[in-house]
Amino acid sequence: MLNAIEGSQAIAQAVALCRPQVVSAYPITPQTHIVENLSKLVANGQFNCEFVSVESEFSAASVALGAAMTGSRAYTASASQGILLMAEVLYNISGSRVPMVMTCANRAVSAPLSIWNDQQDSMAVRDAGWIQLYCADNQEAIDTMIQAYRIAERCELPVMVCVDGFTLTHTLETLDMPEQQQVDDFLPPYHFSRTLNPQKPISVGTLVSPDYYSEARQEHHQALLDAQAEIIQADQDWGKIVGREYGGLLNIFGDADAKIGILCLGSVLGTLEAALQQGLVTEKVKLFQLRCFRPFPSHALQLACEGLTHLVVLERALSVGSGGIVSLEVAVALNYLPQPPKLYACAAGLGGRDIPLQILPKLLALTQQPPQPFQIIDLK
Amino acid sequence: MFALKADWSQEIKKRYFTLDDYTGGEARWCPGCGDHAVLTVVQRICRDKQILPEKTVAVSGIGCSSRLPHYMGTYGFHGTHGRALTIACGIRSRRPDLDVWVATGDGDCFSIGAGHWIHAIRYNMNMVVLIFDNNVYGLTKKQMSPTSPLGFKNNTAPRGTILQPLNPLTVTLGITNVSFVAQTIDWNPAHLYATLQAAHNHRGTSFVRILQRCPVYSDEVFSDIQNDPSKILFLNHKNGIHIGDNVKRLFPTQREHDPSNMSEAYDIARNHVPVGLLYHAPQTPCYEDFSSVGRHMGIEDKMKGLNDALDQFAV
Ligand SMILES: Cc1ncc(C[n+]2csc(CCOP(=O)(O)OP(=O)(O)O)c2C)c(N)n1
Numbered sequence: 296m297l298n299a300i301e302g303s304q305a306i307a308q309a310v311a312l313c314r315p316q317v318v319s320a321y322p323i324t325p326q327t328h329i330v331e332n333l334s335k336l337v338a339n340g341q342f343n344c345e346f347v348s349v350e351s352e353f354s355a356a357s358v359a360l361g362a363a364m365t366g367s368r369a370y371t372a373s374a375s376q377g378i379l380l381m382a383e384v385l386y387n388i389s390g391s392r393v394p395m396v397m398t399c400a401n402r403a404v405s406a407p408l409s410i411w412n413d414q415q416d417s418m419a420v421r422d423a424g425w426i427q428l429y430c431a432d433n434q435e436a437i438d439t440m441i442q443a444y445r446i447a448e449r450c451e452l453p454v455m456v457c458v459d460g461f462t463l464t465h466t467l468e469t470l471d472m473p474e475q476q477q478v479d480d481f482l483p484p485y486h487f488s489r490t491l492n493p494q495k496p497i498s499v500g501t502l503v504s505p506d507y508y509s510e511a512r513q514e515h516h517q518a519l520l521d522a523q524a525e526i527i528q529a530d531q532d533w534g535k536i537v538g539r540e541y542g543g544l545l546n547i548f549g550d551a552d553a554k555i556g557i558l559c560l561g562s563v564l565g566t567l568e569a570a571l572q573q574g575l576v577t578e579k580v581k582l583f584q585l586r587c588f589r590p591f592p593s594h595a596l597q598l599a600c601e602g603l604t605h606l607v608v609l610e611r612a613l614s615v616g617s618g619g620i621v622s623l624e625v626a627v628a629l630n631y632l633p634q635p636p637k638l639y640a641c642a643a644g645l646g647g648r649d650i651p652l653q654i655l656p657k658l659l660a661l662t663q664q665p666p667q668p669f670q671i672i673d674l675k
Numbered sequence: 676m677f678a679l680k681a682d683w684s685q686e687i688k689k690r691y692f693t694l695d696d697y698t699g700g701e702a703r704w705c706p707g708c709g710d711h712a713v714l715t716v717v718q719r720i721c722r723d724k725q726i727l728p729e730k731t732v733a734v735s736g737i738g739c740s741s742r743l744p745h746y747m748g749t750y751g752f753h754g755t756h757g758r759a760l761t762i763a764c765g766i767r768s769r770r771p772d773l774d775v776w777v778a779t780g781d782g783d784c785f786s787i788g789a790g791h792w793i794h795a796i797r798y799n800m801n802m803v804v805l806i807f808d809n810n811v812y813g814l815t816k817k818q819m820s821p822t823s824p825l826g827f828k829n830n831t832a833p834r835g836t837i838l839q840p841l842n843p844l845t846v847t848l849g850i851t852n853v854s855f856v857a858q859t860i861d862w863n864p865a866h867l868y869a870t871l872q873a874a875h876n877h878r879g880t881s882f883v884r885i886l887q888r889c890p891v892y893s894d895e896v897f898s899d900i901q902n903d904p905s906k907i908l909f910l911n912h913k914n915g916i917h918i919g920d921n922v923k924r925l926f927p928t929q930r931e932h933d934p935s936n937m938s939e940a941y942d943i944a945r946n947h948v949p950v951g952l953l954y955h956a957p958q959t960p961c962y963e964d965f966s967s968v969g970r971h972m973g974i975e976d977k978m979k980g981l982n983d984a985l986d987q988f989a990v
Contacts (some may be wrong), residue, residue: 321787322831331818338833348819348831350786351757376737376755380787405755408737607988659870 297471302433302463303328305470306398309440311342312478313396315370319347319355323377324410325460326400330372352377356384359395363388363656364499366490368444369395373556374460375402378416382423385453389424390515391499394447394487395454396440401561401611402460403646411435411647413562417619418612424515426454426522427589431564433458433468435541441473442529444482449529451488459562459611461647477536519590526587544592546584547599553579553602555662556636558625560585563609563650564642570655576657585621593628600629603636605662609654610642618669637662640669648673695748696728697721702746709861709887710740710807713847716867717776717805718747720875731774734763739814740807740887743778757788760795760804764962767800769965774875775802782812785821785841796850798962799879803871806843807880810887811895817892824896844944844953847882848937854959856940857916857952860886862901865922866950873916873952879961886948888899900948908943910934910951924951 300308306329310318318337320330336342345359355371356501363369378399388395399417403409417427426446430436436458445455458464489497503511527543533538548564549571555578557567564584571580583599585592600606606629608622617623623642629635639661644650650673657672697718704710721731731749737756738747744751750773754762759779763838784792784806795804811829818831822843826835847856855877859870866884871954874881886897900906909926910916914934923929932939934955943949972980 322812322818324815327815327818327830334831335833346831348790350821352787408753 296472297469298345299467299469300472301328301467302436302458302465303400304332305433305437305472306440306458306464307332307336308472309437310370310396311336311344312473312475313370313482314368314442314445315344315396315444316367317345317347317359317369319349319358319362319369320371320373321349321352321355321377323352323374323402325402325412325464326372326374326377326398328464329398329400330516351497352380353384356381356388356397359397360384360388360391360393363393363395363487364391364489364491366485366487368448368485370397371395372398372400374400375410375416376402378420379404382420383422385420385425387500388453390511392451392515392518396443396447396450397453397455398440399457400460400464401457407646409646410460412462413611413645413647414457414459415612415645417455417457420455421589421620424452424519425589426450426452426519426526426587427457428454428526428587429457429560429585430463431546431562431584433463433466434539436463437470438533438537438539438541438658441478441481442526442533444485445529445532446522446525448485449525450518452518452522457512457561462562470648471537471539473537481533481536486588494523522593523587523590523592541586542584544587544595545599546586548582548584550579552582552602553581554602555579555659556581556583556600556603556606557655557658558583558585559608559609560588560621561611563611563654566650566652567609567655570652573652575655576650576659580655580659588621591624591628593631596625596628597632600636601632605639606636607639607641607658607661609658610640611644613642613645613671614668622669635644637666638654639666641672642669643671643673645671683938692722692725692728694718694722697731697748699744699746699748699751702742704739704742705891706809707888707890708739709809709889710743712861712864712867713740713805713807713885713887714743714746716864717743719868720872721749724875726774729829730772731776732763732766733778734766735775735778736780737760737814738780738783738807738812739889740780740809741783743776743805747776750858757783758791759783760788760791763802764795764800767802767963768966770964771801771967777802777804779804779806781806781810781814781820781822781843785843789821792847793850796847796880796882799852799854799959800962801878801880803874803881804883805871806884807887808843808884809887809893810840811889811893813889813892817870823893827893827896828967829892842944843884844925844949845941848941848944849956850957853882853954854956855881856944856954857882858884858886859916859950860897860907861888863922863925865904865918866916869916870950870952877938877955877957879957879959904928906948908947908949910943910949910953912952914955915952925967937938
């Protein structure tokens with residue numbers, strides 16, 4: 296059903312449709328409306344779930360872990376400092392191969408203190424062994440939430456769904472909210488293979504000697520790489536139900552035979568699309584929305600970039616002292632192409648700085664020059 | 676012979692600080708917020724005691740109340756959520772000469788920072804800890820805090836909280852090495868001033884819980900004791916907090932309480948809404964008493980000590 300609804304409220308409703316048995320969270324801007332809406336649904340009896348309102352994000356992630364270990368479908372959400380505080384637990388969850396889903400309402404990290412959007416928070420935990428999916432708009436956010444549970448449970452891996460704080464969480468859009476039956480058909484009741492079982496007691500998280508640690512890491516790494524197939528599958532299967540697909544790992548827009556590409560993550564895609572539609576540039580451009588950042592879809596990217604002469608990577612985070620985060624990984628992936636495009640790495644929109652339509656000609660202007668080192672292109 | 680020292684004029688002209696010297700940016704709390712009262716009292720104490728602004732640090736975590744350092748004309752550090760006390764401990768550990776004021780909320784201190792609360796009290800470093808307890812998370816707009824009263828309706832518990840609130844006074848009194856525990860209210864400036872002054876005079880960690888009005892998100896939580904002040908238990912004692920009789924009479928219910936009496940303090944904290952000094956143990960050892968041993972040793976003293984130690988192993 297179509298409804299004009301705030302992003303956070305829509306995400307909360309989508310979470311509820313997935314029927315998690317436990318939600319645990321601590322409020323932080325701009326995630327707050329998501330969990331407040333969930334607690335309202337619980338309080339109104341519209342959502343049968345244990346809502347555990349804890350005293351920190353560290354506890355929120357830990358409660359979700361404990362709940363998931365008992366075989367419950369679990370959910371948490373956070374942003375910024377909260378994600379950083381969760382970091383230890385995030386590694387623990389994924390390393391224990393416990394499936395769950397969380398939303399990251401992307402926000403800049405301190406210091407300096409900022410409540411506004413960029414993607415430094417989720418990027419800071421990119422190596423935590425979680426699947427990370429970045430949404431371009433709120434319809435995608437809803438659909439991805441639902442897909443995320445399916446992916447998590449089939450792969451026994453946790454999934455972080457990233458939505459740009461304020462830009463998505465606090466804006467109203469007309470959205471199609473799926474029916475409960477559609478979600479139930481897509482997402483069968485969950486069974487955790489290592490749930491508590493008195494017939495077969497096991498311990499999780501125990502000490503591993505150097506004899507096995509590397510193998511454990513390799514298995515985890517391989518599981519993430521293999522998850523690419525499930526991410527594509529979930530997108531297609533859900534697409535058959537609701538008639539919307541997002542390209543699986545990598546969503547591609549614009550001119551198929553363009554020689555110049557721009558790759559981005561999250562809601563800035565809408566800005567770039569609008570700028571293209573308004574004819575702000577005359578060149579043909581291919582737009583890439585890197586939907587799945589973990590696992591990193593090297594192969595899909597290589598296929599999509601064949602024939603490109605220039606690729607601009609636009610990020611909303613940076614590795615301080617190094618430069619681009621995504622662009623570095625793109626560079627490695629494209630290195631395997633016989634004729635890789637020239638790569639331009641830049642960041643914009645840090646700490647909530649608005650990214651206007653004029654970003655598009657600015658990005659294309661970069662490609663007139665030989666590649667430069669990474670730069671923040673919207674400095675004053 | 677007659678000579679002028681170069682800094683002669685500085686020596687005779689004593690510096691004098693006005694309230695302006697302790698004032699930073701314009702306070703942007705909501706109209707009617709109790710935080711304004713606390714800020715004003717802290718600035719007045721600094722002025723009245725002529726504390727050197729450059730020797731004063733205001734440290735906070737995150738929350739509305741944690742904006743206090745922005746509004747002080749002293750050094751300030753706006754830390755991360757829950758970490759005000761640890762940062763303050765770090766500052767004290769290296770600069771025991773600085774005057775440290777900690778501003779922290781009930782969420783900041785009793786939720787996410789609860790671990791540090793327990794240990795900072797035990798370290799007993801010399802600082803004043805101001806707990807702005809409005810029974811709610813203000814900055815994030817009305818979620819329950821550990822001190823929210825039972826049944827308090829808010830955005831994370833729309834039907835009301837289900838647990839009894841945490842009692843910060845009994846918890847703090849139960850921590851080993853606790854040295855100063857007081858409670859006051861933001862709406863009585865005289866008592867607030869006298870309490871913070873006593874806290875500042877104490878050497879050690881002075882824990883002051885301030886019942887603080889948030890007119891926007893938890894307006895009702897103190898209405899009971901405001902409408903009927905006889906529900907507040909005023910603690911009287913020669914070693915307690917002193918205010919004039921003209922203000923004392925605003926508190927119809929009073930009792931004598933010797934702040935050295937821990938078990939009585941605990942009973943009061945458990946069964947009443949007290950204002951005054953619950954517990955005071957001025958002789959409690961401070962962390963810096965131990966950690967600073969030998970700090971003033973010169974290199975020669977250290978070499979001698981080292982050599983003496985090594986001599987024990989002479990073959
Ligand atoms: C790690 C982390 N989690 C959550 C937040 C969001 N947050 C900011 S202030 C706050 C609660 C503030 O409540 P309190 O300490 O009682 O102070 P008040 O605003 O009421 O003065 C929360 C949850 C944050 N900044 N950092």
